[in-house]
Amino acid sequence: MAVCTMREALNQALSEEMERDERVFLMGEEVAEYQGAYKVSSGLLQKFGPKRVVDTPISESGFAGLGVGAAMMGLRPVVEFMTWSFSMVAYDQIVNNAGAIRYMSGGQYSIPIVFRGSSGAGLQVGATHSHTPENWYANVPALTVITPGFPDDAKGLLKSAIRSNNPVCFIENEKLYGFKDEVPDGEWIVPIGQARIRREGNDVTLIANSASTHVALGAAGKLAANGISAEVIDLRTIKPLDLPTILASVAKTNRVVIVEENKPFAGWGAQVAYEIQHRSFDHLDAPIERVTGLDVPQPYARVLEQAVMPSEERVIAAAEKSLA
Amino acid sequence: MATAGAKKTRSKEKPGKSPAVLPILTATERVDLLRKMVLIRRFEQKAAQAFMQAKIKGFCHLYIGQEAVAVGSISTLHEGDAVITAYRDHGHALARGMSARECMAELFGKITGCSRGKGGSMHFFSKEKHFHGGHGIVGGQTPLAAGIAFAQKYNQSGAVTVCYLGDGAVNQGAFHEALNLAALWKLPVIYVIENNEYAMGTSQHRSSAGDPLVKRADGYDMAGITAHGADVDDVREKMWDAVQLARTESLPSLVEIKTYRYRGHSMSDPGHYRSKDEIENRKKEADPLALYRERLYKEKALTEKQYEEIERQCVAEAEDSVAFAESSPEPEVNTVFEDIFAPEDQMPEFRPPIGS
The missing domain is CATH 3.40.50.970 (Thiamin diphosphate (ThDP)-binding fold, Pyr/PP domains)
Incomplete structure (x- = not known):
């Protein structure tokens, strides 16, 4: 290693x-x-x-x-x-x-x-x-x-x-x-189509991918300081989607925040939200929240671009809303 | 076309690598070329009839009038060479040796079709015959052809690729990108522009700057060759040069073949953009079947009686293909989920049925 x-x-x-x-x-x-x-x-x-x-x-x-x-x-x-x-x-x-x-x-x-x-x-x-x-x-x-x-x-x-x-x-x-x-050194294979739980938690599930997983993990750390235990799932593969891992987590936490860098309309999180409410409606204690890239062409100026990107602050706010 | 002529001679300037001469065909082989052209025409006429009876749906682009292009050019290839074309693909498939039955069954959307009823008129495939489609997006097949030729060269297989496109496709970016890659990497591919004068309903002079279209080879320092598309012998001769250049020197060519389609762009074409006289005159002046038949008569390679027999056989084969297609079963509805993914993949078998 x-x-x-x-x-x-x-x-x-x-x-x-x-x-x-x-x-x-x-x-x-x-x-x-x-x-x-x-x-x-x-x-x-x-x-x-x-x-x-x-x-x-x-x-x-x-x-x-x-x-x-x-x-x-x-x-x-x-x-x-x-x-x-x-x-x-x-x-x-x-x-x-x-x-x-x-x-x-x-x-x-x-x-x-x-x-x-x-x-x-x-x-x-x-x-x-x-x-x-x-x-x-x-x-x-x-x-x-x-x-x-x-x-x-x-x-x-x-x-x-x-x-x-x-x-x-x-x-x-x-x-x-x-x-x-x-x-890991040498032959190391990760199967396609399997999500990975990057942090275990009980209160809310943060579903993310790629760089957004790092945003979600950062937010989870700060939520923990406030006594909120967030589980972070890194989807790793968007398609095929690992629904069993997602649904098992939802059954445990009953609350979901999706964190995705792509734009909101028909972003992958929209599909994930649909699948969860369709298959695990009875497990949900709150509406599913989404934190996405905002629905504008990407701006250049730092202050504008940072406003458009998913951030730890937006994830924390969404998690707190879900738990309110 | 001076430009084209000058480029064509390039390979001949290298005596050490001069290509073998075009084989002279026997009378039987020449008659067989005519037979193939007749079969394509009778097949297409039956397809048109079936389309009018609503037995064939979707789009149906007929090859009638252009038969000498596919038959002449494919006759210069080896069995292992690759052929790829656009959506007007029935003629090339038949010329490549695919059966009339599997082609007609595909038009009828039957499980016995060459693409199991999943491709339709524009998407014929036969990997066995090295017929790599049947492609519906204008010019979209041209980079694929470069890739097939890239693999032939990578594997040192000695095979070459022929890629057909229409005169409308020369204005697509993908075509120019493919030409550049083919020339840059010296890929054994021959791009054949079947210039039937109309990109759908827009004539060449309303769609393409620069005439002849083969001049577009110059910018990529590729051999440019032209042929007379109503004359199967001329197509064979000119294609032979291009094929030899690809096979012996791994060099690409652009071949422009002037031809003419008698029917509409597709079966739903009202034909407002050209006159009936124009079509009738072209049929009279340069019909590829009549031209070749008369030549074979003159050369005593064919008798009228033999020709009648060819006609009878080809009509019978076309009719048989319709009967086969009609009597073939529809695909089982559950086959709709087959052929999406490679089954031998290492993917987990469980793919969640998204959206269900």
């Missing part, structure tokens, strides 16, 4: 899977000679050569679609978007091709592809570079959506994603690349 950053954990996963399977290759803007815009692919070109670590032109639609075509032929591409905000340019390829070819062909093709890259707001890069698109892709039936919040999950889930025979959107968060934590 060694302590390493999120970017190092992702790098280990890529390196180990490329070592294990020659069909795995990494492709994207600045992944090779530049060593990765966020250094996730650092050293991979030197280790695996230009056939398997491929710099692309700034051409998201082209190289995302190229990846899908290669996956149809049995290769296992890992396609990096410098940020998921740029994946909008490739939306047709991800939704209509990666997301539908298996089904449209009556099951003839598997599409073993991973789209991955950074996402998220909070670093003052403005509206075009700050998207958290997990809800957009979770709306596509055949796509798996993974959003790790810790280095050990990042490594174990990326290895699972690469081994999956289905198209996976692996959505990292830019704010977390430097976050350090313990990561």
Whole structure:
């Protein structure tokens, strides 16, 4: 067990899977000679050569679609978007091709592809570079959506994603690349579709993912000082959703606050809230609260952006409202 | 088209790698090309009939008039080469050797269809025949083709990819991104523009700046080749050059083939954008079936009696495909949840039924 950053954990996963399977290759803007815009692919070109670590032109639609075509032929591409905000340019390829070819062909093709890259707001890069698109892709039936919040999950889930025979959107968060934590050495697999309870509690359940889990944990610490015991669930995988873990927690605490960085309308939290009230109505003692990114394009100025982001203060207020 | 000609000769400037010559077909093989074209036409006529009877629903884009393009170009390929196209895909599927039965059954939405009734007219697939779709979004298949060729090169399989697109697709960004990637990475792919003069109802001069469209190869330093789409021999000859360039030198090409569709863009096209005279004149002047049939007569490769027999067989095959489609079962409703995810995946079997 060694302590390493999120970017190092992702790098280990890529390196180990490329070592294990020659069909795995990494492709994207600045992944090779530049060593990765966020250094996730650092050293991979030197280790695996230009056939398997491929710099692309700034051409998201082209190289995302190229990846899908290669996956149809049995290769296992890992396609990096410098940020998921740029994946909008490739939306047709991800939704209509990666997301539908298996089904449209009556099951003839598997599409073993991973789209991955950074996402998220909070670093003052403005509206075009700050998207958290997990809800957009979770709306596509055949796509798996993974959003790790810790280095050990990042490594174990990326290895699972690469081994999956289905198209996976692996959505990292830019704010977390430097976050350090313990990561098991060597073969370490985290199954897709399982949430993780990051903090146990009895009074209220905070359901979060990715960077929002850190906001929820911060809030849980402060709530504890006020005598409120909050349980924090990190979904890790948005789709498929781990309902058993969620519902077991709701049965225990009877109160729920959902913390999500994506925008409120049809954000993933809306679906989670629906599932809870539909399946565990009798367990709820209060309306489900949601703390989301606010419904505005992401602003630049720090004071404005901070107002838009989910914050510990907003989570605490929501938890207290739920308990009132 | 000087530009195209100049580019085409590029491979021939390298004597060490000059491609093998186009094989001369036997009379039987030539008659078989005609047979394939006739089958496509009779299949499409039956499909039109079934559509009018509301047995085929959704969109139905017919290939009538363009038969020589698919048949001529695919005749230059090996069995293991890849073919991918857009939504007007019936002709390419039949030319690739998919059965009329599985194609018609797909149009009828039956479980016996080539995509188990889940794709429909625009989304035919046969992995076995290396026919990788049938794609509904204009230009969306062009990056896929680059990826298929990328895999062929990655695996050193020696195979090549042919990607068909319409003249409307040349204005999509994905097409230009695909051309750039194919040229940059020297991928063994041939992009074939089937220029039938109309992007749906918008003629080429109202939709595309720059003529001929093959000039778009120049910007990417790709070979540009043109062919006469009513002449199956010309299509074969020009495609052969492109295929050899891909196979022997791993270089992509852009081939523009002038053709003409006799029917509407789809079955629901009222055809206000062109005159009946225009269509009739084109049928008279350059019908690919008639042109080739007359040539084979002249060369004594075919007799009228033999041709009648071909017609009879192709009509019978098309009729048989309709009978097969009609008598095939509908998909069981529970198959709607099949084919979404790879079953051999390591995913937990329990996927919560969201929204239920």
